[in-house]
Amino acid sequence: MINSLLVGDKVAIVALARKVDFADLEPAIQILESWGLEVVLGKTVWESYHQFAGPDSVRLADFQTMLDDPAIKAIFSARGGYGTTRLIDQVDFTKFRQQPKWIIGFSDITALHSHLHNFGLESIHGTMPVLFAKPGAGEAVESLRRILFGEEVAYQCPAHVLNKNGQAAGVLIGGNLSLLVTCLGTASDIDTSGKILFLEDLDEYLYHIDRMMVQLDRAGKLKNLAGLMVGDMSDMKDNAVPFGKNAYEIIREHAGKYDYPICFGFSTGHEPHNLALVCGRKAILKIDDSGTNLVYSEAV
Known part of the structure; x- marks a missing residue:
């Protein structure tokens, strides 16, 4: 069972697939902080390697670091695109399975949701940080907040x-x-x-x-x-x-x-x-x- 978030918890943003423009993340960081969360940014937020947010090895290491850090209570994929399936078989989920945390994303992150499902773990198919500020996304962001904080939907x-x-x-x-x-x-x-x-x-x-x-x-x-x-x-x-x-x-x-x-x-x-x-x-x-x-x- 994954614990609901509490005010003061640390959450991470990493880019598992396509590269991101940090400016696109700033509204999401402000929103997450307004929820009382402390946002930790992965190295991949600033990485660029062709269309990816860094080479596979960098994205893998960034994700692994956040998975293994017990202080991180949730991990947001910054965006989708393509690239998660290039990494997934190399991820060590040992510590994560012992202390599971929320993983959030959709699109390319579907592969990760499916992978986690085979461990018997829940995850959240929901909007991602680069999309938080898009016109019309308010209800999507609020539905995500409710689930993260253990409220009914x-x-x-x-x-x-x-x-x-x-x-x-x-x-x-x-x-x-x-x-x-x-x-x-x-x-x-x-x-x-x-x-x-x-x-x-x-x-x-x-x-x-x-x-x-x-x-x-x-x-x-x-x-x-x-x-x-x-x-x-x-x-x-x-x-x-x-x-x-x-x-x-x-x-x-x-x-x-x-x-x-x-x-x-x-x-x-x-x-x-x-x-x-x-x-x-x-x-x-x-x-x-x-x-x-x-x-x-x-x-x-």
């Missing part, structure tokens, strides 16, 4: 024409569709049976979405779900010859043949209104004609 979203009504209970897992597919067959591959899976993605061709859903299905990741939540599919692209379906319709085709509830339009993904979700925590998903409700079962 309950989410609702409007009904969608593609929804499949029903109720599901199970451990919540998921994240970026591309990263979940990337993790198949690796140490970060997750067992989805009996669980509520959530998906989101950005900047993909529609046929890529179809190909990835086919791959998830062939790998047995869709058949035995308790439920499915589909978040934002942002900035999708098509070919000169149209694919013929949008991202939601593609996902509905592949998952809709199974007998579990599905909601579309949940606020998770690459949009400012990116509500924080606890990966690895039991939840209850209810979908009816009035919309979708998600609560964590510990709060019921």
Whole structure:
């Protein structure tokens, strides 16, 4: 069990993937400090190596330092991009598993959430420091604060024409569709049976979405779900010859043949209104004609 944050706790910001501009982090640092937290910045915040926040060895060492430091109570990935999977198999999680702490991020950080799930540990799929000050991100940041400090959250979203009504209970897992597919067959591959899976993605061709859903299905990741939540599919692209379906319709085709509830339009993904979700925590998903409700079962 990961302890909730307390005023005075130290939290770290490290860049696990793409490099960052420190100026983009300053609003987040101010917000975290306003919560009563002491912010510790990793070396990777100022590093640059091509598109990465430093070479793999530097990013690995920075992350390892924060994982192993017992004074650090939470680690924020500064941003996503690409690079986490280059490091993950070299990370020593021994001390972290003995004294777990919150790990926060989304997009490329999906691989890390999946990896931690296989240790039986919770983590937070939520907005990252470079995005804290984006217009419209206020509720996303507040949802993250509530989870970090142990306050209850309950989410609702409007009904969608593609929804499949029903109720599901199970451990919540998921994240970026591309990263979940990337993790198949690796140490970060997750067992989805009996669980509520959530998906989101950005900047993909529609046929890529179809190909990835086919791959998830062939790998047995869709058949035995308790439920499915589909978040934002942002900035999708098509070919000169149209694919013929949008991202939601593609996902509905592949998952809709199974007998579990599905909601579309949940606020998770690459949009400012990116509500924080606890990966690895039991939840209850209810979908009816009035919309979708998600609560964590510990709060019921």
